Amino acid sequence: MSRPKVCVFLATATLGGMGKALVQFLRTGGLDMCDPVVVAYSFGEPCETEFTSAVRESGATMACLHQRWRYDPTLVAQALRIVRESGCAMLESHGYKSHVVCACLHLLTGLPWVAFVHGWTAESWKIRAYRVLDQLVLPLATRVVAVSESLGNQLWAGARRRMVVIPNAADPEEFDGTPGRNIRKECGIPEDAVVAGVVGRLSPEKGQLHFLRALALARGRQPALQGILAGDGPDAMSLREEARRLGLNGSVHFLGHVGEPLSVYRALDMVVLPSLSEGMPLAALEAMMCSLPVVATRVGGVPEVVQDGRTGALVPAADAERLAEAVTGLADDPALRARYGEAGRERVMECFTPGRRAERIVHLYQHLTSAVRA
CATH class of the missing domain: 3.40.50.2000 (Glycogen Phosphorylase B;)
Structure with a gap:
């Protein structure tokens, strides 16, 4: 079976939960089974962070969106250019900002889109508003990956119907x-x-x-x-x-x-x-x-x-x-x-081994790309 080529969007500077899980996937089998292009974000600075350094060390291909303002509409055009130039056959997003970008790309290109949901916080009205935005956008995804059954049950009905659960892992x-x-x-x-x-x-x-x-x-x-x-x-x-x-x-x-x-x-x-x-x-x-x-x-x-x-x-x-x-x-x-x-x-x-997690993610990629070819 062919190796899926996936554009993975994640806005983070540090190796927190989402970044660490993605880098772990790359290091523990992901790069052996698919061809990911990891797309990070910069805000008026070079795209050099703890997260991007770890991605590069894994051997994955990196690309960067240059964000000029907090709500920068040019991000979608930049992302579309990266998707077309890299020849990606699938979109993947982590976090509300990337969910919005990939929702636009999905509508523009028709490519299958996998949205990973890692959980939400509620420390301010702005963060709570982002959670509502997330819930509104997620039903547009081809598949929604929740990292736990409990989290999946918090999704609104439209996204829950497209949900699969793939838990996190720890690398020995x-x-x-x-x-x-x-x-x-x-x-x-x-x-x-x-x-x-x-x-x-x-x-x-x-x-x-x-x-x-x-x-x-x-x-x-x-x-x-x-x-x-x-x-x-x-x-x-x-x-x-x-x-x-x-x-x-x-x-x-x-x-x-x-x-x-x-x-x-x-x-x-x-x-x-x-x-x-x-x-x-x-x-x-x-x-x-x-x-x-x-x-x-x-x-x-x-x-x-x-x-x-x-x-x-x-x-x-x-x-x-x-x-x-x-x-x-x-x-x-x-x-x-x-x-x-x-x-x-x-x-x-x-x-909760990373090898098993990587296999489940790539199997999902292969299933979705095969359905598109069919």
Whole structure:
């Protein structure tokens, strides 16, 4: 069967969830089974970011849309030129901006269009408006790929009828090496400390505020417990202020954005996901791949990954007391942490491998391109 040629549109500068999932696909079989052209965006700057560097390192072909204004109508004309010059036979989009661009391209060219949905946030009226725009545009796609069943159920009816579910994955090769940094040493964390960490963007929907409150409660019962927050985002300043207010100075450590997640996971005894909403939590998959137990909220696609009482503990969202109880229970029981961690790695290796994910995506490409040729 011929190799599908796909134009993949994604507007991101960092290797967050969407960017990391795409680069993982390229590195773990995607480039062997199809010919992607990854289209990034620049805003008055050269198209050189953490994301574009990772795409180029994977060996994939790169192209760039040059955005002059926040809402730049020339993006569609630029994208159309890239599609025609590259000879792409399929469109793929990630995120609301790329969904809109690909909807226009789909109508102009008739090419099949696959729209990936990774989840939505709701921290401002503007973001909520983008979510509505997404829901209005997605029914135009040939197929909509949701990263979890829960997320797919949030799609409006028109998009849900075109939906398939392809969950995220964790690559064992990324987490079996030697970390470049000793974060415990950098932070001055005592050897006998039990460390609970949150990995992800510092924004309201990720629930780090509830983690800090839970950590303050848990330290009253387990004084050796310390916390790490790895990531950056709009809530960074307010979370630092809340940590000071709770008296957590010296016992919670803000790392900012860390380009090498393995260093973070190797510094932890457990990973906490205090999210208020989730699509398919990549941080949970990565933690389980690193044989770490996970304490998470029972939201979105989290229960599709974390098995309560087998690979970790699930608690209600925005409940600092229940979160503190679960964290303390694991902090007090090293054997339980080891058992959950081992079961978590087994689960990821069985159900969430990047090779299987890449095969499912390329199979979808082949099915859609074959239908067009027929």
